[in-house]
Amino acid sequence: MNFFNIINKLSEVDPDVMGRLDTRRSVFNSLNTVSKRAAMASAPAFLAAFFSKAYAGTSAGDPKEIFNYALTLEYLEADFYNKMIASPFFATASALDQAAIRQISKHETAHVNLLKTVVSGIGGTPVTPVTFKAATFASLTSFAKQLEVAQLLEDTGVRAYKGRAGDLQGINDVTITGVGTINPLQAALQIHSVEARHAAHVRFMRGQTPWISGNGDLDNQEHYKGAIPESTITQSGVNLTTGLGTPYTATDAQASFDEILTVAEVLAPSRAGGLVGA
Amino acid sequence: MSDTLRPNSSDDNQGAQPLYVPIKRRSFFMYAGATAGATALLLTGCKDDDDSSIDAKTTVDVGVGDVGVLNYAYALEQLEAAFYAEVLKGGYFTGLAPAAAERQIFADIALHEQIHADFFKTALAGNAIKALTPNFSAINFGDRTSVLTSARAFEDLGVAAYNGAGRFITDPKFLVVAGKIVSVEARHAAIIRDLITPNSFVANDVIDFSTTSATARQERSKLPAEVLAVANTFLAESSKVSAKSLV
Numbered sequence: 001m002n003f004f005n006i007i008n009k010l011s012e013v014d015p016d017v018m019g020r021l022d023t024r025r026s027v028f029n030s031l032n033t034v035s036k037r038a039a040m041a042s043a044p045a046f047l048a049a050f051f052s053k054a055y056a057g058t059s060a061g062d063p064k065e066i067f068n069y070a071l072t073l074e075y076l077e078a079d080f081y082n083k084m085i086a087s088p089f090f091a092t093a094s095a096l097d098q099a100a101i102r103q104i105s106k107h108e109t110a111h112v113n114l115l116k117t118v119v120s121g122i123g124g125t126p127v128t129p130v131t132f133k134a135a136t137f138a139s140l141t142s143f144a145k146q147l148e149v150a151q152l153l154e155d156t157g158v159r160a161y162k163g164r165a166g167d168l169q170g171i172n173d174v175t176i177t178g179v180g181t182i183n184p185l186q187a188a189l190q191i192h193s194v195e196a197r198h199a200a201h202v203r204f205m206r207g208q209t210p211w212i213s214g215n216g217d218l219d220n221q222e223h224y225k226g227a228i229p230e231s232t233i234t235q236s237g238v239n240l241t242t243g244l245g246t247p248y249t250a251t252d253a254q255a256s257f258d259e260i261l262t263v264a265e266v267l268a269p270s271r272a273g274g275l276v277g278a
Numbered sequence: 279m280s281d282t283l284r285p286n287s288s289d290d291n292q293g294a295q296p297l298y299v300p301i302k303r304r305s306f307f308m309y310a311g312a313t314a315g316a317t318a319l320l321l322t323g324c325k326d327d328d329d330s331s332i333d334a335k336t337t338v339d340v341g342v343g344d345v346g347v348l349n350y351a352y353a354l355e356q357l358e359a360a361f362y363a364e365v366l367k368g369g370y371f372t373g374l375a376p377a378a379a380e381r382q383i384f385a386d387i388a389l390h391e392q393i394h395a396d397f398f399k400t401a402l403a404g405n406a407i408k409a410l411t412p413n414f415s416a417i418n419f420g421d422r423t424s425v426l427t428s429a430r431a432f433e434d435l436g437v438a439a440y441n442g443a444g445r446f447i448t449d450p451k452f453l454v455v456a457g458k459i460v461s462v463e464a465r466h467a468a469i470i471r472d473l474i475t476p477n478s479f480v481a482n483d484v485i486d487f488s489t490t491s492a493t494a495r496q497e498r499s500k501l502p503a504e505v506l507a508v509a510n511t512f513l514a515e516s517s518k519v520s521a522k523s524l525v
Binding site for chain 1 (some may be wrong): 290386440441444445447464465476479485499
């Protein structure tokens with residue numbers, strides 16, 4: 001039995017399998033351990049464990065997996081802002097800009113704590129904290145450079161939450177001791193719009209349009225692309241530039257709707273996945 | 279000005295909300311069968327009981343199910359689009375320098391809201407509610423403060439409305455569409471707030487500043503009845519909107 005042949009076969013029917021296997025943080029971590037054990041264990045048992053890990057929670061409606069995914073991204077953001085505030089370049093920013101970053105940082109840290117509580121409260125195990133790759137951070141040699149990454153992280157965060165909303169649909173309220181009652185979908189939406197406010201503000205700090213108009217200095221980065229790119233001008237089958245009676249420009253059409261990213265897209269090395277590391 | 283746009287009761291209600299709000303219509307029957315739901319059931323009641331502010335004069339109901347939610351969004355987008363159309367005609371906007379950032383911001387937002395309204399009208403087709411007639415007599419379109427505080431109120435209201443209505447949507451496609459729009463509304467809200475007071479893109483009137491509650495550092499949502507009570511103050515007598523099924 002050749003393990004890699006099986007992966008190849010699987011990728012024929014599920015093009016996303018490599019994304020599932022190598023980009024989901026929790027899977028990635030467990031993979032190392034499982035791989036080591038596999039050398040000693042029987043192949044079928046290994047494969048069963050392996051695939052149940054790869055696919056665990058990727059079906060719609062597992063709030064534990066969804067909130068752990070959100071938690072992973074919030075860990076990344078929270079660590080990034082902590083690094084930013086600790087950086088020697090922070091003092092070069094205006095008092096107003098420093099205050100904005102501190103404010104955003106507090107929100108991300110609060111989101112981390114809330115999501116950890118939620119994951120535990122619904123019977124899951126919170127993911128191991130991830131950090132923003134130190135080497136990448138070290139390459140950001142000015143406050144302005146750091147702010148570029150902040151914009152990419154915030155805009156990606158908005159797309160990531162939006163991409164999971166449908167998976168939380170219809171999930172019943174959960175009551176968590178010491179916290180209160182949470183409607184999973186509504187909680188995710190309420191964090192989603194805060195991330196959008198952050199994104200708008202960071203873009204504005206950088207002299208960009210607060211919305212993704214497509215002509216910003218970073219708007220052509222991978223973070224704005226994907227299967228459904230931010231440049232999309234057709235919504236629910238309606239072309240917004242030509243199908244609404246009044247003609248609109250592609251710029252206004254794309255800026256008036258934000259787009260989703262899938263889990264695999266968010267965690268790809270070209271987006272948030274590439275920023276995770278020691 | 280801003281005070282008249284905000285429901286006085288919203289903040290006071292916030293603490294009590296989780297007691298009776300989270301029980302969705304769809305889960306009502308599930309709760310009805312469970313002993314654990316008994317308390318919640320009592321608190322939920324069986325009828326909408328506090329829409330006194332919107333019944334007698336209401337002439338437009340958004341309808342039921344997903345069409346109801348989409349019409350609810352359409353009503354709010356119509357109101358926003360009409361507001362910004364007036365802004366662009368008013369003395370504040372026309373007096374701005376051609377290269378002023380505020381001019382570009384309002385011109386862009388006006389187009390986004392018009393696209394949203396036109397999109398819902400097209401998507402809803404024969405199910406769409408009528409074109410609403412606004413009443414902006416409380417707003418001074420020649421005055422920067424009046425325009426900005428009104429814009430802030432509309433944008434914050436829009437975000438709170440979408441966030442609070444997501445749970446009423448049954449078709450995932452529509453939920454995603456609402457998600458695509460609400461983040462743009464949040465971007466609008468953030469920038470308008472920054473124009474009023476730098477760094478106020480998130481403040482404790484729209485975010486729960488607790489770090490430990492169930493809604494820690496989350497945006498505050500509003501249910502349709504709360505939202506429409508405010509929205510209706512900017513609609514003509516012939517265009518008051520209700521969402522009787524979205525409770």
